[in-house]
Amino acid sequence: MPTTYQSLPATMRAVQVMAPGRAEFIETPLPDLQPGHALVRTRLLSLCGSDFQWLHHFDPDDYPMAPGTTGHEVLGEVVAHDAPGHDLPPGRLALTLIPDHTGMAEYCLVKARDVLYLPPEVPPAHLLQAQQFGTVIYACKQLPNVIGQDVVVIGQGSAGLWFDLMLRRMGARRVIAIDLQAHRLQAGRLYGATDTIHNAVDDPVAAVADLSDGRMADIVIEAAGEVESVNLAVALTRRDGFLLNFGAPRASSMPFPMKGYFYKNLTMRAAVGATRDPANSSTRQALHMIASGEVDAGPLITHSFPFDQVLEAYELQGARDEGAIKILIDMQDANHS
Secondary structure, eight states, X not given: OOEEOSXXXXXXXXXXXXXXXXXXXXXXXXXXXXXXXXXXXXXXXXXXXXXXXXXXXXXXXXXXXXXXXXXXXEEEEEEEEEOTTOOOOTTSEEEEEOTTOBOSBSEEEEEGGGEEEOOTTXXXXXXXXXXXXXXXXXXXXXXXXXXXXXXXXXXOSHHHHHHHHHHHHTTOSEEEEEESOHHHHHHHHHTTOSEEEETTTSOHHHHHHHHTTTSOEEEEEEOSOOHHHHHHHHHHEEEEEEEEEOSOOSSSSOOOOHHHHHHTTXXXXXXXXXXXXXXXXXXXXXXXXXXXXXXXXXGGXXXXXXXXXXXXXXXXXXXXXXXXXXXXXXXXXXXXX
């Protein structure tokens, strides 16, 4: 039998993406409790580039999306579960992993294995960043040996910044950060980038050629997902180099420089699906690194919006303006609280 800890409302407020670029607030029934799952009361979220992809860049037939779309970086409290054998005490904050992006709601349904309780001594907003940091750690496991290598990271949003940090720890000789926003390049230096290229001003191909004496980068990580950045990644990679596609793609299909990729003899792979890690090991490692003070997630967090203003937060996420890097959504004042 399900375990319940409090009287729950019959309905909840949620965001629902109705059409490309259009999201609305709705009132919807609470998710039905399923075996092996927990019902979580959402407390805090942060936005991610992949949320922007779900909001704008899926195929037209994928809309309208499910209630709660789009949100997946979530802290919450378990209020009910049907998961015998799992220790799920109520009232404690937990990082809750939601691969289907239905967390932008007052309550969400989560697999019991994806409820990761938080240590109490670190600010919850910092620990929330372990979700994305965990995806970057997972992606780094797909890379070849980076010791002594020149690595380019295209895109200096929060994911790109976590890549800067990990690559330096993994022994990269150079971490070359590229972004259109100057404030994000400044953060790149803070997180370990040895060189920065402001590609709104400078030619990134010429700049990487200059830094590498014409050889280009051994490894390129594409962490933006734009058509232009995916194509740029091929141009920046040396012959026989490695290209990692991490940025959530902004289109289901896009032009690709096949000739350049082919004649450079590149190795290319994607990295997505950190929740497939046994016991969520990459995310747990990220939690430990933040909780122990080994890394500081604080500089990533630049803005906070109440749940009622989440649509404005999505707009800022897309604009990447006003110094924005990581945007929080605070559910504390939501209805049914």
